[in-house]
Amino acid sequence: MRPLFAATLxxxxxxxxxxxxxNRFLVLILMTxxxxxxxxxxxxxxxxRIAIVIGAILGVMAVGLHPLANAGxxxxxxxxxxxxxxxxxxxxxxxxxxxxCTSTGKYAIRTKAEQPLSYLDRVRVTSEFSLPEPPRNxxxxxxxxxxxxxxxxxxxxxxxxxxxxETRTNIxxxxxxxxxxxxxxxxxxxxxxxxxxxxSGILLSxxxxxxxxxxxxxxxxxxxxVLSTSGMHISVLVATVGTILIWSGRTGSAGVSxxxxxxxxxxxxxxxxxxxxxxxLVARLMARLLSRxxxxxxxxxxxxxxxxxxxxxxxxxxxxxxxxxxVCGLIVAAPFADLFGERIRQSxxxxxxxxxxxxxxxxxxxxxxxxxxxxxxxxxxxxxxxxPVANIPVGFLSEWALLIGAAAVTIGDIPFVGKxxxxxxxxxxxxxxxxxxLLAEVPYADVATGVANPHAVVVASVGLVSGFTQLGRKLxxxxxxxxxxxxxxxxxxxxxx
Amino acid sequence: MFRIIFVCFVTTALxxxxxxxxxxxxxxxxxxxxxxxxxxxxxxxxxxLIDAGGNPAGDTEAGIDPGHRNVLPVLRAKAIQSLxxxxxxxxxxxxxxxxxxxxxxxPVGRVYWNGFxxxxxxxxxxxxxxxxxxxxxxxxVGSRTLVGDVEVAVMSPPLSPIMGTxxxxxENSVVLLITYRDKSILLTGDVEAEGERELLRSAQAxxxxxxxxxVAHHGxxxxxxxxxxxxxxxxxxxxxxxxxxxxxHPSLDVIKRFERVGTQLYRTDQCxxxxxTSDGHSEAVTTMLPCNENALRGAQGVEN
Numbered sequence: 001m002r003p004l005f006a007a008t009l010x011x012x013x014x015x016x017x018x019x020x021x022x023n024r025f026l027v028l029i030l031m032t033x034x035x036x037x038x039x040x041x042x043x044x045x046x047x048x049r050i051a052i053v054i055g056a057i058l059g060v061m062a063v064g065l066h067p068l069a070n071a072g073x074x075x076x077x078x079x080x081x082x083x084x085x086x087x088x089x090x091x092x093x094x095x096x097x098x099x100x101c102t103s104t105g106k107y108a109i110r111t112k113a114e115q116p117l118s119y120l121d122r123v124r125v126t127s128e129f130s131l132p133e134p135p136r137n138x139x140x141x142x143x144x145x146x147x148x149x150x151x152x153x154x155x156x157x158x159x160x161x162x163x164x165x166e167t168r169t170n171i172x173x174x175x176x177x178x179x180x181x182x183x184x185x186x187x188x189x190x191x192x193x194x195x196x197x198x199x200s201g202i203l204l205s206x207x208x209x210x211x212x213x214x215x216x217x218x219x220x221x222x223x224x225x226v227l228s229t230s231g232m233h234i235s236v237l238v239a240t241v242g243t244i245l246i247w248s249g250r251t252g253s254a255g256v257s258x259x260x261x262x263x264x265x266x267x268x269x270x271x272x273x274x275x276x277x278x279x280x281l282v283a284r285l286m287a288r289l290l291s292r293x294x295x296x297x298x299x300x301x302x303x304x305x306x307x308x309x310x311x312x313x314x315x316x317x318x319x320x321x322x323x324x325x326x327v328c329g330l331i332v333a334a335p336f337a338d339l340f341g342e343r344i345r346q347s348x349x350x351x352x353x354x355x356x357x358x359x360x361x362x363x364x365x366x367x368x369x370x371x372x373x374x375x376x377x378x379x380x381x382x383x384x385x386x387x388p389v390a391n392i393p394v395g396f397l398s399e400w401a402l403l404i405g406a407a408a409v410t411i412g413d414i415p416f417v418g419k420x421x422x423x424x425x426x427x428x429x430x431x432x433x434x435x436x437x438l439l440a441e442v443p444y445a446d447v448a449t450g451v452a453n454p455h456a457v458v459v460a461s462v463g464l465v466s467g468f469t470q471l472g473r474k475l476x477x478x479x480x481x482x483x484x485x486x487x488x489x490x491x492x493x494x495x496x497x
Numbered sequence: 498m499f500r501i502i503f504v505c506f507v508t509t510a511l512x513x514x515x516x517x518x519x520x521x522x523x524x525x526x527x528x529x530x531x532x533x534x535x536x537x538x539x540x541x542x543x544x545x546l547i548d549a550g551g552n553p554a555g556d557t558e559a560g561i562d563p564g565h566r567n568v569l570p571v572l573r574a575k576a577i578q579s580l581x582x583x584x585x586x587x588x589x590x591x592x593x594x595x596x597x598x599x600x601x602x603x604p605v606g607r608v609y610w611n612g613f614x615x616x617x618x619x620x621x622x623x624x625x626x627x628x629x630x631x632x633x634x635x636x637x638v639g640s641r642t643l644v645g646d647v648e649v650a651v652m653s654p655p656l657s658p659i660m661g662t663x664x665x666x667x668e669n670s671v672v673l674l675i676t677y678r679d680k681s682i683l684l685t686g687d688v689e690a691e692g693e694r695e696l697l698r699s700a701q702a703x704x705x706x707x708x709x710x711x712v713a714h715h716g717x718x719x720x721x722x723x724x725x726x727x728x729x730x731x732x733x734x735x736x737x738x739x740x741x742x743x744x745x746h747p748s749l750d751v752i753k754r755f756e757r758v759g760t761q762l763y764r765t766d767q768c769x770x771x772x773x774t775s776d777g778h779s780e781a782v783t784t785m786l787p788c789n790e791n792a793l794r795g796a797q798g799v800e801n
Contacts, residue, residue, distance in 0.1 A: 136528040136769035136785055137567050139574025212565070216601070381573035443604060450576025 077129040077154050081107055082165065085121045088180070090208055100125055105153035108132075111160040119177040122166040127156035139381050149316040176266060180204055186409045190422045195429040201227040202398055203405045214433060217440035218394075222369065222376075222387025226398040230323065231277035234264050236399050237406060238281060258285040272320035275310065276303040276327065296331045300324065318379040325375050325461065329368030332468035335476035336363050358392065365391040367468055374460035377449035384446040390439045397432040404428055522647060522677045524709060524735075524773045527571050528765040528785065529563035531739030531746070532591035535684055535711055536571065537675065541645030544577050547584040547673065547684055551594025551618070564595025569602055571770070579604040581644075585622065586670040586686030588615020593622050600625040608633040611654050611671045611686075636671060638699060647677045652700055659691050667714060668692040674703060678777025681706075683729060685713035685720070693725040707731040708780060709773050710760075716747020726754045733761050733773060733782060740766040763788065 083102035090097040096115055100107045100123060109125055117123065132147040132155050147155070184206060187199040197209035205228050207215060218224040226232075238257045245253040258281075265278030280299045304324060307314045314320045340360035347353050366388040377383045384390070404425045412418040439445060451457065520540050527534040529550025537545040550563030572580075583605045585593050593616070599605070600622060608626045612635030623633050640651040654669035662668050670686025683704065688696065693713070697704065710731035713720035715738040734755055738746040747764065755762050761782075763771045769785030 134769075134786065136765075137571050138770060138785065139570035139572075140567065141570070212562075216565075220602070381570060444578070446602075447578055448573035448576045450574055452574070 077131070079128065080124065080126045081129075082122070082124045083107070085117060085119055085123060088119060088177075088206075089117055092208065099150075099152065106151050108147065108152050108155040109160050109162065110156055111162045115162050115164075117162065117164060118167075118174075120173050121164055124163045124165055125156065125160055126163075127160035129154040129156055131155075145316075172266070180206075183409050186412065187405070190408060190412050191426055191429070195426050195433070198429045198433060199401070199405050199425065202233075202401050203409070205229045214436065217433075217436040220384060220386075220440040220446045221390035221394065221436055222384030222446070223390050223394040223398075223436065225326070226394060228273065228319070229271070230273045231280070231327065232395075232399065233402060234261055234274060234277040234281060236402055237264055240403060240406075254285045258282060261285070272307050272314050272317055273323040275307050276300075276320075276323055279303040279306040296327075296334070300327055300331070303327075318375075321375050322372055322379070325372045326368055328465050329371035329468075330364070332371065332465060332472055333364040333367035335472035336360075336367065339476050361392045361395075362388060365389075365395075371461070371464050371468065374451070374457040374464070377451040378454060378457045381450065382446045382448050386439055386442055386445045390436075393435045394432065394439075397428055397435065401425065401428045401432060521774050521776050522675070522680070522682075524675075524682055524711075525571065526711065526735040526737055526763075526765060526771040526773075527567050528769045528771075529567045529591075529595060529737070531715065531742040531744070532563060532595070533586070533686070533711070533715070533737045534563065534568050534595060535737075536575075536577075537682075537684075538575070538577075539644045539647050540677075541647075543581040543644050544579075545582040545584065545644075545649075546572075546580050546599065547671075548586055548592040548686070549583075549595030549599050551590045551592060553589075553591045562595060562598060564598030568595050569598055572599075572603060577603070579606070581606045583608045583626075584671055584673065585610040585619065586672075586684075587611050587666045588613055588619035589666060589687060590616055590618055592687070593619045596622040597625060600629060600631075605629070605631045607631065609636045609651075609671060611635065611666075611669050612637070613654075613658075613666050613669055615666060647675060650674045650676070650703075652683075652696055652704075653686075653688060653692060655695050655699065659695060662689065662691050663719070664689060668695075670713075672696060674700070677775065680708040680775045680777055680780060682709040682711075682773075683707045683731070684711045687714040687720070689714060689717075689719045690722050693720065693722055697725060697728055704729050708733065708775070710734040712736045712747065712751070712755075712762075714746075715742075715744070716751045716764075717744065718748035718750050721751045721754060723754055726758055726760075730758050731755070731760050733763070733780070735771050735773070736762060736764045736766075738764060738766050742766070 081100060081102050083100040085098050086101035086106070087099035091113060094113055095110050096113055096117065097108070097110050098117070100109055107125065107129065109127070111125075132144040132152065134144045135142050147153075183203055184200050187203065188196045190196075191199055197207075197211070198214065200206040201210050207227055210227070215224070215227070218227060238261045241260055242253040242257040245256050261278050261281040265274045280303050283299050283302055307320060337360055340356055340363065344353055344356045344360065347356060369384075369387045369391070373383055404421060408418070408421045408425045412422055522540055523536075523538040525536040525538070527536060527550065531553055532550035533548040534550040535547040537547065539545070546568070549568045552562070580599070580603055583596065583599065585596060585608065588610075597618070605626065608623070608631055610623065610633065614620070626633050636651045637654050637656050638651055639656070642649050650673070651671060652674050653672035659665060659668040664687075667687040667689050668691050670688045670692065672686060672688055672692075673682075673684045675682040675684070681703075685693075705728060707729045708731070710729055710733070712734050716736040736747045752762060763782060763784065765771060767786070768788035771785075772783045774781050774783070
């Protein structure tokens with residue numbers, strides 16, 4: 001199956017690149033393809049040729065049939081559109097921002113804050129639409145490019161007139177939207193005003209109310225990923241529920257976790273990172289139910305295929321690229337973590353155990369930072385030097401914030417116990433804020449990179465992933481890590497009982 | 498395999514290393530909307546930032562601060578790790594607000610300002626720099642320094658501040674004259690008519706035939722008097738102003754004054770970021786956005 005996955009993925013990327021994209025973006029695609037293929041192709045074996053042919057056919061079909069592949073900017077911009085609100089509503093101080101999906105493309109809308117709108121509503125928008133503007137300085141966020149990759153054909157002015165035509169009855173979507181709103185409201189009612197936005201950020205990736213200074217601190221320390229729903233969030237929640245339900249038997253808990261992971265992924269908005277995490281988890285849990293043991297590279301390729309089939313433009317998304325590279329980093333770091341894990345298990349001294357655990361965290365964090373560094377340097381134009389260190393306390397605290405936050409939201413109304421949980425959550429969030437702000441103040445916590453050469457990024461990313469894979473084999477005696485087991489303690493690769 | 502990886506790393510290092518062999522004087526007028534931010538990169542690798550933009554209304558809502566949105570991305574894209582000098586020409590919000598982001602993110606060697614106590618933002622910027630241990634120094638006319646083989650002279654504020662005008666803060670802006678071999682650059686802050694008269698009076702021949710002028714006060718008709726434009730006779734002029742700004746900058750009268758003396762006028766509202774580069778003899782201007790001839794000449798200028 002490995003060559004099939006690899007070839008399919010490769011052909012998906014390649015055919016899409018050749019068919020629809022300007023050449024200058026080809027290198028970005030090749031970066032992702034290179035990283036994945038270097039990992040996946042070497043042990044392909046004798047089925048490689050057949051796999052490539054099948055992959056090519058699948059790739060061309062997938063790309064050719066995909067409705068988004070040939071989406072383009074219309075010749076004339078309309079003054080009125082009718083469509084569905086197809087993004088979460090982002091509420092600013094004076095305006096609402098959301099995306100409306102129509103049959104001809106997506107439109108980014110800004111309107112007055114008092115509009116009573118919600119996800120999936122059918123609306124009529126009258127506005128002066130314009131094409132997204134290019135960046136006005138070097139290094140700035142390229143909104144025009146972002147819009148193109150997200151199929152947004154035009155943006156509206158602040159003076160949009162939005163008329164609600166119909167409140168849609170997508171029960172699941174509405175339910176998820178209501179759950180998100182409910183969690184956000186609970187966070188704001190249970191926590192002080194200074195920590196509630198951080199709770200919403202960690203639990204729901206809602207950063208609208210989060211102080212810009214704090215967002216900066218996370219950015220400077222290379223830990224901003226804790227504010228976006230990612231594999232960590234889904235894995236931690238699903239693993240916790242699975243562990244709690246262990247009394248019902250491993251198969252039973254896997255079944256419940258399976259459903260929960262899909263629900264959480266859907267609730268988080270279905271971006272590339274949650275989609276990757278959910279696809280991976282579902283495949284793992286399915287494998288567990290079928291008593292199989294999947295390999296991490298297989299899972300990553302499968303996730304890339306799923307993300308590509310949902311939206312071929314995902315390969316252009318900086319978040320998606322970084323998410324996949326971070327998982328590559330976790331996979332190549334796993335043998336080193338396993339090596340330390342063995343030492344930790346063998347050591348009898350508590351102090352040594354703690355020291356080794358911290359060192360293990362640092363090594364993993366360091367490798368992931370290194371593997372993602374070229375892409376971060378290219379996309380963000382700055383690189384956090386303190387990230388390998390910062391990720392240890394910030395990652396630890398945010399995982400606890402996630403777990404305690406989930407508990408507070410669900411059982412926070414119980415007298416006394418609820419108060420204790422909210423207080424505990426507040427303490428964790430305060431600590432997280434303190435640590436992030438403290439580390440952000442370290443001189444040269446992050447450095448400007450000025451990397452503008454995508455070829456260098458491709459070469460460096462491929463080189464780093466290959467290099468760490470080889471190093472893992474040489475030092476730790478395994479070609480590939482069996483699983484990043486330190487991450488999900490009840491990994492399916494463990495023998496079933 | 499390890500050889501291949503080694504080659505990959507070496508190639509990457511060579512490709513990534515930015516700014517190698519940089520031997521030109523570069524003046525970058527960052528597009529910060531309605532405000533000013535000018536980055537001067539000297540041939541010896543030193544960097545000075547003159548103002549950092551800001552919202553004229555002083556709005557600090559997250560995401561719209563030009564320091565974060567415009568200035569830091571430019572510094573990062575140019576791989577600038579630290580600034581040797583930061584100059585706050587005067588305390589107006591549209592010049593200093595973005596400095597808060599700079600103060601937080603970029604190590605700064607020294608800060609020059611015009612000595613005029615201003616807005617709360619300006620005070621907090623100075624406090625932030627002082628907290629970081631950066632020397633904050635008020636400068637006035639007569640200060641000169643050499644940055645490699647480039648001379649930087651402070652032409653204003655005068656030793657006796659100009660008072661009793663519409664805006665003393667503007668009139669007493671820090672004005673810098675940068676001289677590099679055959680080329681000279683005049684950065685004027687928001688200096689207005691009286692300040693310009695004082696400049697011409699005190700500077701004599703130094704201000705004749707300027708190669709590059711950063712037009713004062715975003716092209717307002719309270720600055721760039723006909724006499725000043727005629728005397729300085731700039732070959733190239735940069736106007737830093739916001740797209741569809743509510744002040745009507747740059748004034749059509751000012752644009753015509755520069756047109757009359759044959760100055761090639763570039764505007765950030767039409768061309769985005771502007772960059773002037775010179776080896777001391779020849780010069781070149783690049784713009785972030787495509788700039789047609791009409792836009793350069795200001796034919797679409799807004800009537801004030």
